Amino acid sequence: MSSGYKSKTIATWLAFAGGSLGLHRFYLHGLGDKLAWLHPLPTLLGLYGVQRMDLLGQDDRLAWVLMPILGLMLSISMLTGIVYGLTPDEKWDAHRNPGQPPRRTGWAPIIGVVGCLLVGGACLMTTIAFSAQRYFESQVDAAQEISQ
Template identity: 75%
Template sequence: MSAYKSKAVATWTALLLGSFGLHRFYLHGFSDRLAWLHPWPTLIGLYGVQRMGQLGQDDRLAWVLMPILGLMLAQAMLCGIVYGLTPDERWNAQRNPGQAPRASGWGTIIGVIACLMIGGTVLMTTIAFSAQRYFESQVEAAQAISQ
């Protein structure tokens, strides 16, 4: 019999370290190929943040890399929301077959609320950040043509 997989732990793992795939490692083990793909885009996005800090806002590569981090954070928050809102009966049937069912508590609900707040903020920020850079590049191109 495998270890019990807690819905609250899965939700909070997605919230805190989901962009690195730790929620998938928790649920599926170290043989999960999708979990191993999570750290790379996250690290690429963090590299973009580092470049922006070192080279300033005019670094075009940083503008391309940073939204990748935002998307990884947003998808991790979405996973936390899905885990937390899965009905207890379905969760236990999928993740804990043959074990005594356990009800989720307030920890799961608070985790879902935190995922909603952080995920919404990250997603809106990523969209605004990308749109701002796109429109700035269009203005720069129009100014270059007019000169």
């Protein structure tokens, strides 16, 4: 970890704005963070699923598999933003900024947490609903094929 100050506010907002691409991890841990490099691929695969659904319609089964990956990546990044934003300032500074004077963050990370709650909740509910709908539709299709 570098010796520069790591802002809780910036980390929260990076998780909100680009967490599914790992921007918050790159900010906190640098470009050498292996977990940060695991974020872009599933996110891009999910976006590819959205594109396939747009181009090929709802019958594209690969899109059924890829789109929930995007929803999960967005939900995970929103949860991370919530955890960052709700971490007490003293604990954040002790972990991320040892040896530096503590700083008060104010309301900016809390506003980021509210945004993360809104977007994360919507993404998670949409992902669950989409996946359940596709699963049950595939079961109905399979039952209809068997009965014919």
